[in-house]
Amino acid sequence: MTALAQTPAAGYYAVIFTSTRTAGDQGYGEMAARMAELAAQQPGYLGAESARDDGLGITVSYWESEAAIAAWKRNAEHLVAQAKGHSTWYQHFQLRVAKVERSYGK
Amino acid sequence: MTALAQTPAAGYYAVIFTSTRTAGDQGYGEMAARMAELAAQQPGYLGAESARDDGLGITVSYWESEAAIAAWKRNAEHLVAQAKGHSTWYQHFQLRVAKVERSYGK
Numbered sequence: 185m186t187a188l189a190q191t192p193a194a195g196y197y198a199v200i201f202t203s204t205r206t207a208g209d210q211g212y213g214e215m216a217a218r219m220a221e222l223a224a225q226q227p228g229y230l231g232a233e234s235a236r237d238d239g240l241g242i243t244v245s246y247w248e249s250e251a252a253i254a255a256w257k258r259n260a261e262h263l264v265a266q267a268k269g270h271s272t273w274y275q276h277f278q279l280r281v282a283k284v285e286r287s288y289g290k
Numbered sequence: 291m292t293a294l295a296q297t298p299a300a301g302y303y304a305v306i307f308t309s310t311r312t313a314g315d316q317g318y319g320e321m322a323a324r325m326a327e328l329a330a331q332q333p334g335y336l337g338a339e340s341a342r343d344d345g346l347g348i349t350v351s352y353w354e355s356e357a358a359i360a361a362w363k364r365n366a367e368h369l370v371a372q373a374k375g376h377s378t379w380y381q382h383f384q385l386r387v388a389k390v391e392r393s394y395g396k
Contacts, residue, residue: 188308188346188384198388200304200350202294202339233308235341235348240294242341242348244306270396278294278395282304282388289384290376 189231189246194286196230197247203269203277204239212273215265222261228252246284253281295337297352300392302336305359307349309375309383318379321371328367334358352390359387 205212223229223245230246247253256262269277311318329335329351336352353359362368375383 188310188382191384191386198304198306198386200306200390202350204294233346233348235343235346237341237343240339240341242339242350244308244348244350274396276294276396278297278393280297280304280390280393282390284386284388287384287386290380290382 188289189233189244191230191246191284191287194284196284197250197253198282198284199245199247199253200280200282201243201245201277203241204275205241206273206275210272211268215268215273219262219265222259223256226252226256226259228255250281294395295339295350295352297336297390297393300390302390303353303356303359304388304390305351305353306386306388307347307351307383309347310345310381311347312379312381316378317374321374321379325368325371328365329362332358332362332365334361356387 220232220234223232228248229252230248232243232245234243235241247256257266326338326340329338334354335358336354338349338351340349341347353362363372
């Protein structure tokens with residue numbers, strides 16, 4: 185992704201997912217692309233930004249509500265990916281749910 | 291940075307800074323390293339994670355309070371970097387201040 189996400193002024197949610205990977209692809213690249221595509225189809229999805237370098241990956245996705253985040257977490261295909269991420273793809277990860285209070289930019 | 295930030299359970303703040311760069315370094319790399327070093331010395335700083343690829347950069351820094359974020363924004367050396375970022379280094383950027391409500395990981 186090379187364009188910044190276009191989001192409302194405030195009051196929405198950010199899911200900050202940071203991770204370090206295990207060695208080798210093991211199907212990760214294909215899954216990541218599929219999950220990005222599938223997330224974008226969910227109700228309440230507002231956008232996402234993703235970058236990885238030097239072993240550290242950051243994906244921030246934006247959502248209208250906590251309910252939208254919870255529904256995406258329960259998505260059947262996403263549940264399979266989460267399990268594989270936990271068991272195989274990620275050495276470490278941290279997922280933070282945060283409410284956006286203000287923003288600015290150019 | 292290759293290690294994930296170690297942060298408290300919840301109730302702290304995340305500053306999500308996403309950007310696309312202009313062409314050329316123009317002193318950016320040196321400034322970015324200095325700002326990371328300087329931020330880590332500020333009261334209320336809890337950690338940071340940063341990644342850039344394919345033109346999109348994401349830096350998430352974590353802070354104890356809104357007051358700590360406001361004080362860092364007013365830091366004299368940081369003000370110079372912010373001005374240069376706005377005028378020269380960033381094609382587009384978005385800064386979001388968000389309150390972390392929950393987190394989990396491995």
